[in-house]
Amino acid sequence: MSEILSVSKLNKSFGGVTVARDIDFALQAGTMHCLIGPNGAGKSSFFRLILGEHAPDSGTISFRETDITRMRSFERIRRGISVKFQVPGIFKALSVRQNLEVAFQHHLHGHNLATTVRRVLEFTNLESEVETAAGVLSHGQQQWLEIGMAVGVEPQLLLLDEPTAGMSPDETRKTGEMLHELNGRGITILAVEHDMAFVEQIATRVTVLHFGAIFAEGTIAEIIDHPGVQEIYLGTADE
């Protein structure tokens, strides 16, 4: 297996708050990997560093063997990274269709664009909401829309920040199925998640962040049995 993403000695602080502390991290291509950790552990910040929204104080980030540490965000995206943010990053005033069109139109045009939009609508169960303004969708539907925006032009790497937050158990299960299907198409997935049942449903490997540092890493069974992890995280998992 090859590494699709590798991070080495990554550091970042905001004033007194250290959000990344000597992070060394490797993501194997084709896997579904979960990132867990208590609130404020630095999970979202880690994503923002990968995406180039924050510049690291030191360290390097490589994506598919290319050093992307100094690259602008949009250039990283064009190399094959997609993201769904923790707070739904959809265009609320635009319709579901327009959201998808904007997401795909720099790769696809005309007929191809229309077909892809239709297929993604099917995939995300949003066919009946095509003309609805995205802002009035249910929370779960907004999350799906954003996943759809992120995967229509198939990325190599999909970053998902709490994809099931605010979802019903049924929606959560459906989301898990969606992710398995996307992974089956060859998309590597890195997801931040609080719901341990969901982590069990999707993840092959789990990394635990604590105070901006990697605290533990292993298979889901190893992490669940890890005494330190239970102490810092699982014991207080119900946020």
Place this chain on the structure above:
Amino acid sequence: MPEVSGSFLDDTPVEQRSRAAIWLSRLEGPQTMGRGPVFWAVVVLAVLGAAIYPQFTNPFAVGNTAYFMVWTFMAMGLGVVWGYTGALSFGQTAFFGVAGYAYGILTINVGAAFGFTWVALIISVALAGLIALLIGYFMFYGRIRGVFIGIVTLSVTLVFETFMAQTAGPQWRVGDARLNGFNGMSGMPPLTIPWFGGDILLYPGIGLYYTLLAMVVLCYLGLRMLLNAPFGNVLVAIRENPERAEMLGYDIRLYQMLAFGLGGALAGLSGALYTAWGQYITPSSMGLTAAALPIVWVAVGGRRDITATLLGTLAVLYAFQTLTIYGSQYALIVMGALLVFTVLVTPDGLIATAMERIGRLFGKTRR
């Protein structure tokens, strides 16, 4: 979960449509109100009405309406920059002034023969657009955003006004063109069309009216197509959520800069046409009052729809002129009150809100 086979990317051959057909189809679309036969019938009737209007009124009213049309380009440009892209520029008048003075300097030096006035118009507009691109580059690539864009652009126009106002001395001249400080520059030739046996002067009469009417219609239709094209969708996406737009792979600063350049060029078109129309330009056309008025026009009509911007601008200009008869300070106060009323009661703009209502009556809103 529905079974989706293979990739989302389509493998069937792309439907062949000509470029022209694609662009024409963009006359209607998600970023502009109004579509379908009823809407276009109203548009055609309005243009026909404007075309026969000179037959039913006096030369003064015709010249006056031409004067209103001169301003609509700057308003539509501000609509693109502010309404569609979300960057409130307080300095469109700087580009208006640049192009106005450029037109004056060029035509006073070169004259009007062989249709040079049109060449001068194009050069002036291009110059305004280039300066806007340059300022846009420093603003957007320098990560200036929100209210600071308003402050930077307002500063630019006020600096330019102050500079031009102190050019009274005889040393301030470009070739034959005296800049003339606060009193402004005058005596430049109006637009002319070269013709066998004598140029046709497009001076306040009917000729200029029809020329401007054609330009307004072309500019309006062109902007509709551009705003419904992928470019326009990205501008709206940037307005709605710039971070998300960047994270979809768009170089948002480039888009913002291009939109700002377009807005500057359109303001420049108004400036050059204004100078050709009245044969004078003064620094006060870039002053604080002048800079604020386009914002009133665009906000009152509706900044997020190009049709509302155009109609609103014409309506507010007409109202402003009517009120000015009772005193220009009084008119400005009413404009201020109108702006406050709009912001509080119909934040999307009076015309845009009315169009939305009418559209709903016909069961038609935006796609």
